[in-house]
Amino acid sequence: QSALTQPASVSGSPGQSITFSCTAASSDVGGYNYVSWYQQHPGKAPKLIIYDVNSRPSGVSNRFSGSKSGNTASLTISGLQAEDEAEYFCSSHTSASTLVLFGGGTILSVL
Amino acid sequence: EVQLVQSGAEVKKPGESLRISCKGSGYSFTTYWINWVRQMPGKGLEWMGRIDPVDSYTDYSPSFRGHVTISTDTSITTAYLQWGSLKASDTAMYYCTRQEKVGLTGTRWWFDPWGQGTLVTVSS
Numbered sequence: 001q002s003a004l005t006q007p008a009s010v011s012g013s014p015g016q017s018i019t020f021s022c023t024a025a026s027s028d029v030g031g032y033n034y035v036s037w038y039q040q041h042p043g044k045a046p047k048l049i050i051y052d053v054n055s056r057p058s059g060v061s062n063r064f065s066g067s068k069s070g071n072t073a074s075l076t077i078s079g080l081q082a083e084d085e086a087e088y089f090c091s092s093h094t095s096a097s098t099l100v101l102f103g104g105g106t107i108l109s110v111l
Numbered sequence: 112e113v114q115l116v117q118s119g120a121e122v123k124k125p126g127e128s129l130r131i132s133c134k135g136s137g138y139s140f141t142t143y144w145i146n147w148v149r150q151m152p153g154k155g156l157e158w159m160g161r162i163d164p165v166d167s168y169t170d171y172s173p174s175f176r177g178h179v180t181i182s183t184d185t186s187i188t189t190a191y192l193q194w195g196s197l198k199a200s201d202t203a204m205y206y207c208t209r210q211e212k213v214g215l216t217g218t219r220w221w222f223d224p225w226g227q228g229t230l231v232t233v234s235s
Contacts (some may be wrong), residue, residue, distance in 0.1 A: 034220035038156075045147075045206055045228050046156065051221035089156050093220035098172045100146075100158035100220070 001104045004090055004103035011109040017078040021073060022090030028045045030071035034093040037066060040105075041086045049088075050075060077108075085110045113137040115145075115226035122232045123197050130193040131229045133207030141165045144210040145190040146179060146222060151203040160208050161210060162190060197233045204228045 003025045012018040022037075023032035024030055035053045048057055050066040053073065063078045073092070077084055090103040118132040133145060160171035164183045171181070180193045190207055207227075208222040218222040 032220070036221035045225040046208075046222075047225070048221055048223040051219070051223075057223060088184075091156075091158075091221070098158065098174070099161075099170055100172075102148075102156040102158060104155045 003094070004092060004101045006088075006090060006103035006106045008104070009107045009109065010110055012080045013111055014080050014082065016080045018080060018108070019077075020088055020090075020108075022073040022075070022092075022103050024073075024092060024101075026094070026096075027069075027071060030068075032093050032102060033068070035066065035068055035073040036091045037064075037073075038089045038091065039086045040089065044096060072105045080110050081109050084108060112208070113224055115209060115224060117205075117207060117226040117229045120230040120232070122234070124235055125197060125199055125233055127197050127233075128193070128195050129197055129231065130191050131205060131231065133190045133192075135188045135190070135224050138209075140185060140188040142212060144212060144218065145181075145183065146208050146210050147179075147190075147192045148206045148208060148225075149175075149203045150206065150228075156206075159192070159205075163212070164190070185198065188232075197231075199233050200232050201231060201235075204230050 005023045033053045037050040039049050040046045049060050053068045054066040065076045067074050087105045087107050089105045113179045114136050116134045144161045147159040149157045159175045162169045183190045208225040211219040218225045
């Protein structure tokens with residue numbers, strides 16, 4: 001069981017906006033602004049889409065945005081497109097000895 | 112172009128040893144940590160550990176410490192993940208990924224890019 005909890009799946013229609021949640025079990029994660037999000041298409045390696053809660057790497061669409069409130073981080077995708085269908089993982093630094101936590105992942109279906 | 116290129120898929124028997132590799136190119140190899148991440152079939156991502164290529168300092172997740180060894184050869188800008196005795200439960204995809212160092216002791220807590228993955232299958 002991951003210390004970062006994500007819903008197993010979400011779905012949306014093309015053009016909609018959708019938000020994923022990522023909730024930390026411990027408060028130390030909430031104290032860091034080190035949440036990142038990764039997109040993984042089937043059979044492919046993960047790709048960084050958000051870092052430090054709300055920063056986007058060069059080349060990532062501005063339809064992706066991130067935020068955090070307390071121990072819960074969120075990823076929002078606006079203007080859903082078919083190509084957004086993938087699994088999304090959140091990650092955070094933790095002061096625990098494991099140093100890095102990943103969420104269990106959320107599968108996005110674009111209907 | 113920054114790239115991490117991993118070695119090919121492996122099929123091994125329980126108890127055998129294995130070393131997989133991850134070659135970095137297009138950047139200063141010693142300026143970034145190399146991390147290893149496991150993804151078991153149909154499951155999520157698990158951070159295994161990381162290495163600083165400058166001095167081979169390593170951090171391991173408690174879940175993997177003692178079962179795997181992470182190393183580097185800076186002369187060929189390559190990192191390795193090694194098992195001394197594989198188990199069937201080691202069957203998974205393994206990814207290497209880069210993590211930027213900041214100053215003397217700081218770290219960026221995000222990973223980019225990722226290697227293409229190495230599938231390890233352990234079966235009798």
